[in-house]
Amino acid sequence: MGELVQAWPTVLARRVRRAWRAGGCLLGLLIAGATAQAATVRATILPAITMTPAAASQPPATVLAQVPAIQLPGSAGMPPADPVANPQALPSPQLDTHAGPASPALPTARSGAPRLNPAQQQELIRLRRLAEPRSGFGSTQAAANAAWTLGLIELHGGLAPASPAQALVWFERAARYGRQPLAYAGLAWCAIDGCGGRPDPSAAAQALAQLRPHHRGRALYLQWLLDTRTQPMNVRINGGPEGVNSLLLPFHELLESAAAAGDTQARIELGLEAVANGNLKDARSHLEAAAPRSRAAAANLKLLELQVAKAAQGAASAPSEADDLYERARRAHRGIGGPPNYAEALRLYQAAASKGSAAARRMLGFITSRLQPDGTVNLAWMAQLAWLDSSSTLPRLDTRSLSTMMYRDPTPLFDLLPEPWQRALTSVPSS
Numbered sequence: 001m002g003e004l005v006q007a008w009p010t011v012l013a014r015r016v017r018r019a020w021r022a023g024g025c026l027l028g029l030l031i032a033g034a035t036a037q038a039a040t041v042r043a044t045i046l047p048a049i050t051m052t053p054a055a056a057s058q059p060p061a062t063v064l065a066q067v068p069a070i071q072l073p074g075s076a077g078m079p080p081a082d083p084v085a086n087p088q089a090l091p092s093p094q095l096d097t098h099a100g101p102a103s104p105a106l107p108t109a110r111s112g113a114p115r116l117n118p119a120q121q122q123e124l125i126r127l128r129r130l131a132e133p134r135s136g137f138g139s140t141q142a143a144a145n146a147a148w149t150l151g152l153i154e155l156h157g158g159l160a161p162a163s164p165a166q167a168l169v170w171f172e173r174a175a176r177y178g179r180q181p182l183a184y185a186g187l188a189w190c191a192i193d194g195c196g197g198r199p200d201p202s203a204a205a206q207a208l209a210q211l212r213p214h215h216r217g218r219a220l221y222l223q224w225l226l227d228t229r230t231q232p233m234n235v236r237i238n239g240g241p242e243g244v245n246s247l248l249l250p251f252h253e254l255l256e257s258a259a260a261a262g263d264t265q266a267r268i269e270l271g272l273e274a275v276a277n278g279n280l281k282d283a284r285s286h287l288e289a290a291a292p293r294s295r296a297a298a299a300n301l302k303l304l305e306l307q308v309a310k311a312a313q314g315a316a317s318a319p320s321e322a323d324d325l326y327e328r329a330r331r332a333h334r335g336i337g338g339p340p341n342y343a344e345a346l347r348l349y350q351a352a353a354s355k356g357s358a359a360a361r362r363m364l365g366f367i368t369s370r371l372q373p374d375g376t377v378n379l380a381w382m383a384q385l386a387w388l389d390s391s392s393t394l395p396r397l398d399t400r401s402l403s404t405m406m407y408r409d410p411t412p413l414f415d416l417l418p419e420p421w422q423r424a425l426t427s428v429p430s431s
Contacts, residue, residue, distance in 0.1 A: 120424060124153075131173070138176035147174035148183050152417045155186070155195075156410055156425045165196030181214035182416060188222045189413055192229065201230050217261030224254045224266070225412060249273055259286065264293040264415045271300065272406055280308065294415045295422055296407040303406060322355035329360065334386045342382055362390040 116124070130146035131137065138144045151170030154163050171186030184207045189195075191204035204226050212219040228250055249255060249269065258266035271286035283304060290297035329348030332341045346367070352360035366388065370381045409415055410426065417425070 116424070120420075124150075127153075131170075136176075137173035138179060141179050144174045144177065144179035144183070147171075148180045148186065149418065149421075151183070151186050152413060153421060153425075156414060156417065156421075163196075164190065164193070168195040168197075175210075178210075181211060182218075184208070184211035185215065185218050185222060185413060185416070188219075188226075189411065192222065192226050193411075199229075201226060217258050217263030217266065220254060220258035220261060221263045221266045222412065224251055224258060227251050227254065247273065247276055264290045264297065265409065265412050268294060268297050268300070268408060271297065272408075275300075275304065275406065280304070290415075294409055295426060296409045296414075300406040320355065320357075322352045322357035322360070325352035325355060326357045326360045329363075333382075340383070340386065342377070342379060345382075346377065359390045363388070366390065 127146045127150050130142045131150055133140055133143050135143075138147060147170045151167045151174060154170060155167035157163075167186065168190045171183050171190065174180045174183035175187060188204050188207035188211060191200045191207060193199065204222075208219050208223055208226070211222070231250075255266050255269055259270050267286040267290040271283050271290065274280070274283035274286060284301070287297050287301040287304065291301050292298075325348050329345050329352055331337060332348060333345035334340065346364075349360045349364050349367075353364055363385070366385050367377065367382055370378050372378050414422065414426075
């Protein structure tokens, strides 16, 4: 009996295992059913789980700064540059695209799609045929020249609203075999301005190195543009002896070198600078040199001459009180009709200057340029200035205001377009 009791657990375990093997499938189904039923009961009892968006509940701990997209002038709505057609359009240092000139660009004659006359349409067909020979783009001189011209037309909106990205493609085709060196000016400008993509200063420098041996003046001017956009723009102010401050454009020596090499755009910039500083003689010289190649320069020269003529007419018809005071000051300064009276001369110069006499202001500037250490007037220096003619032969103009009324070409390449296309793609406003 004791042995049976001791063996009973073993026997019972065997029977349980046989029963498990026989009814294992059924037990699994029962357990699964019970689990599903329990889940259903919990779902009906527990409250529903609601999710609150993270942005609505609390602000994130760290907000990453979003870099704004670069929006270049004239690139709105333009497709990005094709990296295959333009392998130079890679990430590069950003240019200062807000360093634009104060004077407006010459207005275009279009609104939307351009209206070309039949002769212009035939010319476009001819250019396309020349630009796409069987031997390949840029493989002949005629093909390179035609591709260059088509690029300029595309840049200024001659085939459709301006397409700088397509202009870049034509410039690359024109420069492919080096038969049209001016195409490097197009590549340099597109690298400076972006032409629908990102500006690339390194690509601009490479294109300028190719352009410089053939067209030094334009290469220097485009280098000036590149420098003013990639480096801090500091306008120098020089104080003249007449007490009038003169504004000097940044990198002035580079701009003067470009003008000396015959570049039209550099001459326009220096002409506008001279107008702003009241140097009408130099302004005329620069604008007259640029006018044969630039419609903007010709328009500026006409505007300058018109304003000078109006000022001269007004000065001749109504002699001013300031002129009378200046003449009396000069007589007292020189001792005409009596001994020199420097104190009276200074008083009259100041009175004439307060009435608007530019000659009196200049003379006061000369006198005060060499004062005594204690700040009093140097009578010996004033005596030397007695016979200096500080009057100007040019009429007085509000030249700072006049300079902002003048024009620039739409792009630094516009003057390189054939003259008929310049007339077709811009309008010169009537004065």
